[in-house]
Amino acid sequence: MVTKEKIILGIDPGTSIMGYGILKVAGGELEVLQYGVIHLNKLEDHYLRLKKIFDRIVQLIDEYAPDEMALEAPFYGKNVQSMLKLGRAQGVAMAAALSRQIPISEYAPKKIKQSVTGNGNASKEQVASMLVAQLKIKEVPEILDATDALSVALCHHFQQRFGSTSQAKSWKAFITDNPERVK
Numbered sequence: 001m002v003t004k005e006k007i008i009l010g011i012d013p014g015t016s017i018m019g020y021g022i023l024k025v026a027g028g029e030l031e032v033l034q035y036g037v038i039h040l041n042k043l044e045d046h047y048l049r050l051k052k053i054f055d056r057i058v059q060l061i062d063e064y065a066p067d068e069m070a071l072e073a074p075f076y077g078k079n080v081q082s083m084l085k086l087g088r089a090q091g092v093a094m095a096a097a098l099s100r101q102i103p104i105s106e107y108a109p110k111k112i113k114q115s116v117t118g119n120g121n122a123s124k125e126q127v128a129s130m131l132v133a134q135l136k137i138k139e140v141p142e143i144l145d146a147t148d149a150l151s152v153a154l155c156h157h158f159q160q161r162f163g164s165t166s167q168a169k170s171w172k173a174f175i176t177d178n179p180e181r182v183k
Contacts, residue, residue, distance in 0.1 A: 005024065005025065005026040006024075006025045006026075006067045006068065006160075007022060007023070007024050007025075007033065007064055007065060007066040007067050007068075008022070008023045008024075008025065008066060008067070008068050008069075008070060008153040008156050008157060009021075009022050009057075009060060009061065009064070009066035009068070009069045009070070009097070009102070009153065010022070010023065010069075010070050010071075010149040010150055010151070010152035010153025010154070010155075010156065011057070011069065011070070011071045011072070011090075011093050011149055011152060012072050012145050012146075012148035012149040012152060013071060013072060013074065013086060013089045013090040013093060014040070014086070014089060014145060015040060015046070015049060015082075015085045015086055015088075015089050016040055016041040017037050017038070017039060017040060017041065017143060017145045018037065018038040018040060018053055018089060018093070018145065019035075019036075019037050019038075019143075019144075019145030019146045019147075019148050019149035020034075020035065020036060020037070020038065020056075020057070020060060020146070020149045021034070021035040021146060021147070021149035021150030021151075021152065021153050022034045022035065022060065022064050022066060022153070023135075023150065023153040023154060023157065025157055030134070030135055030154070030157070032135050032136075032137060032150065033064055034060075034064065035141070035146045035147070035149060035150050036141070036146050037141075037143050037145050037146050038052065038053060038056045040052060040053070046085060046088075049089070050088060050089065050092045053089055053092045053093055053096070054092045054093075054095065054096045057092075057093050057096035057097065058096045058099065058100065061096065061097065061100045061102060062100070066102060067102070067103075068102060068103050068104075068105065068156065069093075069094075069097040069102050069103070069104045069105070070104075070105045070106070070107060070152045070153055070155065070156035071090060071093060071094065071104065071105070071106050071107075071152065072106070072107060072108075072109055072112060072148070072149075072152050073090075073106040073107060073108050073109070074086050074087055074090060075108070075109055105156055105159070107152060107155050107156065107159070111155065112127075112148075112151050112152055112155040113126075113127060113151070115154070115155040115158045115159070116130050116131065116134070116151045116154055116155060116158075117130045124144040124147070124148060125144070127144075127147060127148060127151050128140045128144050128147040130151075131147050131150055131151060131154070134154065135150065135154070137150075
């Protein structure tokens with residue numbers, strides 16, 4: 001099955017560091033267009049951090065013209081204030097996408113890790129290692145929020161390609177469709 005070219009912007013929300021990854025899908029081929037982080041910890045005012053998130057996400061959207069945005073959904077934490085700030089950061093990233101009519105999808109952290117590594121409890125290092133193999137990344141970044149964001153984009157691609165089938169069926173279909181990528 002040949003699909004049209006699609007660009008996916010993956011976001012790993014954060015209030016100190018926000019990761020982003022841009023993945024191009026053409027046919028069955030995946031290409032990393034860009035990935036990195038938005039450093040927010042130098043800004044003490046939370047509202048200035050939110051403005052910087054909005055401005056940078058809009059800049060990435062204008063530069064790469066993604067067709068879709070995928071975000072890691074916040075997970076429940078004990079610190080309510082941290083969760084509120086993280087939710088605001090995620091909301092601002094969503095608003096940036098919506099300002100450019102980009103459809104948004106959210107995925108739970110375990111779902112992302114499961115779809116990329118086969119293990120919903122995988123570490124950031126394990127996720128980065130799998131992305132090196134799957135996406136032919138030459139160098140793992142020092143700050144793994146960037147590879148986390150790429151994993152969100154890759155998870156979205158897998159969900160679009162394989163639907164909501166179980167992981168075992170998805171991996172079986174992936175192996176069948178991509179025998180050259182399995183060693």
